[in-house]
Amino acid sequence: METVRPHEHVLVIGGGVAGLATAAALDPRRVRVTLVEERPERAGAGTVLAMWRGGRVALDAIGVGERVRSTSFPADRALLRDATGRGLHDIAPSLWFTPRSELVAALEGALPDSVTRLTRLVTDPRALATQLGADLVVGADGVRSAVRQHAWPGTAPVITDWIALRGHLPGPPEHTATEWWGPGGLFGTTPGPQGAAWFCAVRGGRGTTLDPADALALARGHFADWDPRTREILAAVGEQGDTQRILLAPRLRTSADDGLVLIGDAAHAMSPNLGRGANEALEDAVALAAMIHRHGTKGAPHAFSRRRHLRGQVLRVAASAGLRVATTGHAAPARDALVRAVAILA
Numbered sequence: 001m002e003t004v005r006p007h008e009h010v011l012v013i014g015g016g017v018a019g020l021a022t023a024a025a026l027d028p029r030r031v032r033v034t035l036v037e038e039r040p041e042r043a044g045a046g047t048v049l050a051m052w053r054g055g056r057v058a059l060d061a062i063g064v065g066e067r068v069r070s071t072s073f074p075a076d077r078a079l080l081r082d083a084t085g086r087g088l089h090d091i092a093p094s095l096w097f098t099p100r101s102e103l104v105a106a107l108e109g110a111l112p113d114s115v116t117r118l119t120r121l122v123t124d125p126r127a128l129a130t131q132l133g134a135d136l137v138v139g140a141d142g143v144r145s146a147v148r149q150h151a152w153p154g155t156a157p158v159i160t161d162w163i164a165l166r167g168h169l170p171g172p173p174e175h176t177a178t179e180w181w182g183p184g185g186l187f188g189t190t191p192g193p194q195g196a197a198w199f200c201a202v203r204g205g206r207g208t209t210l211d212p213a214d215a216l217a218l219a220r221g222h223f224a225d226w227d228p229r230t231r232e233i234l235a236a237v238g239e240q241g242d243t244q245r246i247l248l249a250p251r252l253r254t255s256a257d258d259g260l261v262l263i264g265d266a267a268h269a270m271s272p273n274l275g276r277g278a279n280e281a282l283e284d285a286v287a288l289a290a291m292i293h294r295h296g297t298k299g300a301p302h303a304f305s306r307r308r309h310l311r312g313q314v315l316r317v318a319a320s321a322g323l324r325v326a327t328t329g330h331a332a333p334a335r336d337a338l339v340r341a342v343a344i345l346a
């Protein structure tokens with residue numbers, strides 16, 4: 001076989017879903033890759049991720065679609081309920097729930113041997129690129145992105161007053177994804193590796209520190225008069241759940257600068273209620289790799305931004321709007337009537 005020496009060097013900062021997928025999607029015969037991650041042991045942390053069609057197509061393009069599918073849990077029904085448990089909508093979705101650890105393991109397994117991996121916190125991305133002789137910096141470093149804030153000063157993440165909690169729910173296998181919508185909060189259960197997984201979002205002040213025990217107490221108080229199922233789950237979860245404040249990426253006009261491009265949450269971190277962030281990160285990675293192969297490292301950032309930037313920004317805004325609609329108090333009767341009408345007409 002002909003040996004082609006890669007003549008361009010891409011520095012990927014962040015080894016989460018977006019960064020691993022980019023490093024896996026780039027052709028090692030054409031591009032040399034250095035992947036830098038601050039905390040590799042954290043990349044697989046979390047519970048399950050909803051995998052939509054776009055994310056699954058991206059996984060196929062990377063060559064790990066079958067592997068991820070074999071470790072995922074399909075949902076044969078998706079139910080939407082109001083806070084009391086009354087059904088609003090019932091559909092048969094084409095949706096998988098993939099353990100994040102399995103997704104990360106599959107992407108890690110797809111990395112070419114030639115990828116150089118470094119473990120460190122990057123504070124000055126351009127200085128590191130110069131030091132390594134890289135032609136392009138890919139900012140795949142999540143919502144707090146140092147790459148974004150370095151290239152576009154004043155783009156700190158938006159701190160919301162929403163808290164997300166999630167965990168596994170050991171028990172018999174769950175085949176249905178259920179979401180409860182009510183004033184000031186939403187709750188969900190999905191299929192998962194231990195039987196089911198649960199998540200919820202609730203308003204919880206604006207402080208930057210977040211004590212998991214306080215967050216759980218807040219959620220237990222908030223959902224106390226909801227459907228008994230939500231109360232039972234929160235009573236059973238103990239203190240092992242994963243708690244985080246919901247941070248959003250700020251509005252950006254572009255995700256590209258000379259020699260630098262943002263992908264995934266660094267570019268468009270959105271509230272998690274649409275279950276799309278990791279899917280978009282995968283689609284970004286595959287699109288960027290294709291642009292690098294087609295246009296080289298010089299042309300790729302702006303070509304990528306033209307193709308993907310607007311979509312990410314629209315989804316970021318839509319997710320926040322969707323969260324407001326799902327958790328409205330005063331407009332809930334109108335919303336529920338609309339959801340039911342859509343269900344009847346569909």
Ligand SMILES: Cc1cc2nc3c(=O)[nH]c(=O)nc-3n(C[C@H](O)[C@H](O)[C@H](O)COP(=O)(O)OP(=O)(O)OC[C@H]3O[C@@H](n4cnc5c(N)ncnc54)[C@H](O)[C@@H]3O)c2cc1C
Binds near residue numbers: 015121142144266
């Ligand atoms: C509660 C919750 C539920 C969700 N559910 C879903 C779902 O069902 N479906 C879905 O598609 N998405 C979901 N998401 C969103 C999804 O988790 C994210 O969109 C996705 O992980 C983004 O991937 P990323 O690689 O861009 O960022 P991250 O996964 O955040 O990865 C960024 C990586 O960069 C590293 N890093 C950061 N800064 C530096 C630095 N300066 N130097 C070196 N390394 C650095 C970090 O350690 C991290 O590993 C959910 C999110 C939450 C919070």
